[in-house]
Amino acid sequence: MTAHSFAAADLGASSGRVILGTLADGRFKLDEVTRFVNGPLTLSDGIHWDAEELFARIRAGINEAIRRSGGLSGVGVDTWGVDYGRLDANGRLIEKPFHYRDSRTDSVPDRLFATLGADVLYSRAGLQVMPFNTIFQLIADQDRWDEVARVLLLPDLFGYWLSGRQVAEVTIASTGGLLDVATRQWSAETCAHLAASYGVPVPRVLPELVEPGTILGDSSPGVLDQPTPVIAVGSHDTASAVASIPATSPDFAFISSGTWSLVGLELPSPVLTEASRAENFTNELGVDGTTRYLKNVMGLWVLSESLRTWQGRGLEVELLSLLEAAAQRPGMACVVDMNDERLLPPGDMPARLQAMAAETGQQLDGDPATITRCILDSLALAYRIAIRRACELADREVRVVHVVGGGSQNRMLCQLTADATGLPVVAGPSEGTALGSLLVQARAAGALSGDLTELRAVSIASSELVDYRPGGLIPAEQWDAAERRLAR
Structure with missing residues (x-):
């Protein structure tokens, strides 16, 4: 060839x-x-x-x-x-x-x-x-x-x-x-x-x-x-990322994980109901006439901005060692709402997280590993809530969660996501956005043919994927309790 x-x-x-x-x-x-x-x-x-x-x-x-x-x-x-x-x-x-x-x-x-x-x-x-x-x-x-x-x-x-x-x-x-x-x-x-x-x-x-x-x-x-x-191409990065999802059937949820986390479903048409509006879900267009029905969750921006704050204070913190230390902290000790708009602008992210924890009767100390654990647990909880609600609003069932983008390499977050959703998680490709762009280009140029299913078969052949199963870190009842804690 x-x-x-x-x-x-x-x-x-x-x-x-x-x-x-x-x-x-x-x-x-x-x-x-x-x-x-x-x-x-x-x-x-x-x-x-x-x-x-x-x-x-x-x-x-x-x-x-x-x-x-x-x-x-x-x-x-x-x-x-x-x-x-x-x-x-x-x-x-x-x-x-x-x-x-x-x-x-x-x-x-x-x-x-x-x-x-x-x-x-x-x-x-x-x-x-x-x-x-x-x-x-x-x-x-x-x-x-x-x-x-x-x-x-x-x-x-x-x-x-x-x-x-x-x-x-x-x-x-x-x-x-x-x-x-x-x-x-x-x-x-x-x-x-x-x-x-x-x-x-x-x-x-x-x-x-x-x-x-x-x-x-x-x-x-x-x-x-x-x-x-x-x-x-799918010029919105999430559109390209979703085009690369290594799915073999339509019953999947996706998380395009990076600075932002885009969490949702791929649908044949938009969901424009009043219930969907009330839940603040978005309908973005995808490749081949599809709709990406999703919610924007604040994403790993919160962690990277916290890291920048700590380093600006002269603390010697590095991402990989921080993740290793966070894995040793108790799970679900503190969770916050990752859709809070206070997390949007640059600034002192750790202080904002501590203030948000206090508002819900929780205590979050200033230890970077503890705050990192709070961020990861809170992200997984936000994914759980968003996927479940998207399925309800779109009248869909899903059997697997695909995580693409840089966040697919965060093993702890992927395992927490499997635990939180109760669904198997397939992580990868990490360069899903670039791969989705390449797939659309190749088809336009005549080097590939077929629909999204056929493009995704090429994605599967091109990717190293990692599977995560529920039950590895935190049992379901703890996620239920954390969700009730935020709802109060």
Whole structure:
């Protein structure tokens, strides 16, 4: 079989990487070409992303992949959701894109819901209300709209800089609140409302929508060392991660585990009921017409920000040794609500966790290993609650939980997840997002064929998977008691 090479640029909120994927004999071999730190840029007007610097890293990584492979059959870019760049008529950024953790949107949801009912918006967008959703960010951007010719979500911005084509890929567009998720098209009513009520010219500045697997064209002259097809993948990182899930049947739940934990189900259509809205579940679009029905849980961001705080105080703490020490602490001694918005911004995370514990009558001392154990137990508890409720709201049963992304390598968290849910957990692939991007690219380029089931067979052949069974650490009655403790 002829080998084909592709490059996946996968950007998370704390790091980015370019992965070279070589497809031969029905499996991908992955090689990390480059990895780089990503993080917020604090300027006088708030927190931003340095998009130009990120693109320079992406471009350098793709060029290195070209050198290693001798030529690529495609390249795709995925990122986190919601954030965007505003371009002028010449295609130039008018400011560095804002970071979703910036506080400028804190009061915006209430402002919008005073003129457009939350139930009405949910019936169209099916989106979990989080203060940083694109729709709220657009309202917060009250100036310079006369200069703006186009708004591009971040992976689409990088795709434009690669290919010269301005589009909106549907999986990333579905994170924003402007889409009608039932039709997979922009909601004309929502867009017109933002223009009429807030002066945001959404109908004028949004690009055409495309589905995952759309070939945007060859890279623009001079951008890459060789002309290379640029392919719109599942441009929201979770969409690509879910495409790579090594499932053999549809009765699974997933956790895309990284800075955020995206916990939910893959469905053929969205769930837009009032009960779903009340539970703040989100409907994001996936590859091949699917819907990712999920809840955003704060994720390993809470641990990484705690680690940063401790190290800033001069404590000699390192992640692996911290996890080993946490495993020796009593399980379920303290749990907190990992959906609490106080855990969203940067800052002194250990102090926030201690305050939240005290509010529920628990005591959490300042020992880093004890706090780490609290974070891991609380994450697993949040997964248990989210999966059970998603199944109830969607009228589905699941038999296995698939954990993909960097968190799949956290053995303790995976075992806790099996115990909490009472379901077997399959961990891997750890580079699921990159692999999902590569699978969609390969099919678009004609190197693979078939539906998601057939793509996932290639994922299984390409991955090292680890199985976890319930009952390893904490019995079911302790999870029940912890859940009741938080409910009080």
